[in-house]
Amino acid sequence: MEEKKLQELLNNMTEKEKLVQVFQLAACCYEEDFTPNFTGPMRDIQVDDTLKKTAGSVIGLLEPEEMQRLQKLCASGPNHIPALFMLDIIHGFKTIFPIPLGLACSWDTELMQKTCRVAAREARASGIHATFAPMADLVRDSRWGRVMESTGEDPWLNARFAEAAVKGFQGEGVGEKDSLMSCVKHFAGYGAAEAGREYNTVDMSRGVLRDMYLEAYHAAVEAGCRLVMTAFNTIERVPATCNKWLLTTLLREEWGFDGAVITDWNSMNELLAHSVAGDGKEAAGKALKAGVDIDMMSGHYLFDLGKKMEEEPELRPLLDQAVMRILRLKNEMGLFEDPGRGTDPKLARQLYLCEEHRALALEAAHKSMVLLKNERVLPLKKECRVTLAGSMAGAENLLGGWSFTGDAQDCITIPEGLKQIGANVAAPRHGWIDMDEVCALARQSDVTLLIGGEPVEETAEANSKTNLRLKEEDRKLLYSLKEQGSRVVLVVLSGRAFVLSDVEPYCDAILQAWFPGTEAGRAIADILYGIAQPEGKLTISFPYTEGQLPLYYNGFRTGRPQKEEALTGGEINEVDEIYVSHYIDCQNKPLYPFGYGLSYTDYAYRDLKLSSEYMYPGGTIQASVKVKNTGERVGREIVQLYLCDPVGSVVRPVKELKAYRLLELQPGEEQECIFTISEEDLKFWDNEEKKVLEPGRFIVMAGPDSERLLKSEFVYKLKKER
C-alpha cells in the first residue's frame, strides 16, 4: 500500500480505533474459555468481539491453524487493519539452539545469524511476525538471571552479535514470507541493574552509557531492526519507558530509527510504582510524549490515553504518529494484502526440528562449549569406563530459559547422548547423587562425569541469585570422589558464569556447557569424547567469588592500581602491596577471564608487529601476530586483539577488544594473523557527548584471551613531522 493510502486510512480511523492500534492484546484472550489473569489494570479487561477484531497487535502463540484463523479475524474490523503477532523467540522456536550466552562463546557471528534465520523460518510459518530479540544488554554481573539471554560483557562483541541476530531474523527483509521483525531490547542499560538484582535501579554516567552500553542496541538499529523495546529500569533517574532523551533525542533524532517503540510488559503501569506518574492517565501521557508507540500489557493507552488527550489535545498528533508507525510496519510486511502472509501450518510442521535445523543446533552446541580445565583427561577414549553422576545428570530440560516454544521432550538428554555415541557408562540406580553408590561405581571406573550447575528454572527473568556455586550435594560428591582418588570431569550446565574456585582444584577437567538446546546430550558427549573439539571462549568473566561482582575485563584504571595494572591492566596480586585497589581476602582477577578457553590442541603466539610506529589522520595500522598450532589435532583458534589508550581526557579502560579472527590451523601449522586498526577503533565518547580521537600513545595487545597478551605500541599524531 502506498504511503498516501496509509495516511487516508489513518484519517478514517476513529480515536477509539487508534487507541486500539497502540494497544497489545494477549493471544490467550482469543481462547474460548479465557478468563483474564493479568497483572496491573489489564486484570479488568473486557475482551469483546470488537476488541478482538481490531487489536493492533497480539502477544502469544496458539497452534498455527488457530493463528491463521485469528489473523483473518483480526483483519475483519471496519478498516480491515491486520494485527501484528509478536512473541519471544530468543534462541530458537521448535529447534532450540544454545542460550545466547553460550552461542556467544563461539565468537561466530555467522552462526548466530544462521540460528536466528532458522528460528525465523519456523516461527513465521507458525504465524508469528515479530520476535522480542535480540537482547543487546551488556552484563557484568552473573547474579542477574537474565545474563543467559545476553552475549556477555564486551560492547564491541555484543554489537557484532546484535547485528548478526537482526540480520538473521529479518533475512532479506521483513517483506519476505520467511522473515520476522526483530525487536532489540531492553532499551537501555537493563543489564546494569544494581547488585544484579532484577528490575533494580540502573545509574551510570552518560559517557559509560554511550561507550559501553549503547553500542549493541545501536548496532541492531543500524542493522535495520524494526522494533525497539523499552527497559524496566531508570536511566538518569527517569524510567526508560518515559525517557524522552532515550526514546526520541537519541533513538530517533540521533540514530534515525524509523520503526516502532514498544514498552516491556506492563512497564507503563510501573511508572506509578517508580513514582514518576500519579495515575494511568499521567503514565500514558508521559510515555507517549517520550516516544512510546505500543503499550505491552499495561492497558493505559487503551483505557486512559483518551481521557488524557481531552485534557491535553496537543497529544493527538503524537498518537497519530504512533499509529502511523505501526501501520507502516504492517504494510512493510505485506499484511494489508494478506493478513496471514507467511503463515503456513503444513510448512511449519515440515520445518520443525527438520534434519537441517537439528544439524545446525548440534554445530552451535559444539561451538558454544568452553573447556575451562583439562589435566590430560579429555578427550575420553571410547573404551574408557565412565560413571555418570551429579544433580543435573538426568536433567530433561537442557533447552535453557526463554525456550517455551520448544519442547523438552525433543531434547537429547546426557544419558541418551552418551548412549548414541556408544560410551561405556555406568549410572547409579538409587539417584544421581547417591554418595555410596556413585563412589562405589567410580572405584570400578576410569573417570566420573559429574554433571552439575543449576536447573533451568533458576535462570532467566526474575531469577537473580547471590550464590553462584554448585549445589552442596554435588560439591560433597566431588570431594568424596577426589578423596578416594577418582578422576573427575565436571560438566557445568548453567545460565550464568558460576563461581568454581572451590571445586576447581578437585576436578581433573571442567567443561562449561551452558544450556546447549535440542542437541544438548549429543553435543556434550561429542565434546567429551573428542568427536567434536571444544573451541569456545568465554564472553563473560568467571568470578573467583561472588563478592567481586560486578567483574569485567575492560574496567577503568584507578588512581591506586596494582602494579601491573598501572601499565595496561590488572594481573598481579602482590601481597605486600597495601593502599592499592584490591581485596585483602581475594585476588582482583577472575578465576577465568574474558576470552579464555582451552581446546584439545595447543597454540603458541609470537611476533606481534605493527606496520608503523605512527598513525596519522585518514591512515590505518596493520598489526600482525603469528599463531602456531603446537598440538596434534586440527583446531580453530579465536585470536583476539585489544587496544588501550593509556592517556586520555577522561579515564580510559585498561583494555578493549577491537577485533578477532577465527583461525583454522593444522597440527604444526603457523599462520600470520593480520588486523587493520583504523581511527574508528581509537575513538571514545567524551563528556561533551562527542566521539573523539585524542592523539598520543596506543598500546596494541594480541593473544588467546584478555590476560595472556603480547604487547606493542604506536603513536597517533595529527601531523607528519618533516
Ligand code: BGC
Ligand atoms: C520481558 C521481556 C519480554 C516480555 C514479553 C517481559 O517480562 O522482560 O524481555 O520480551 O516480557 O514476553
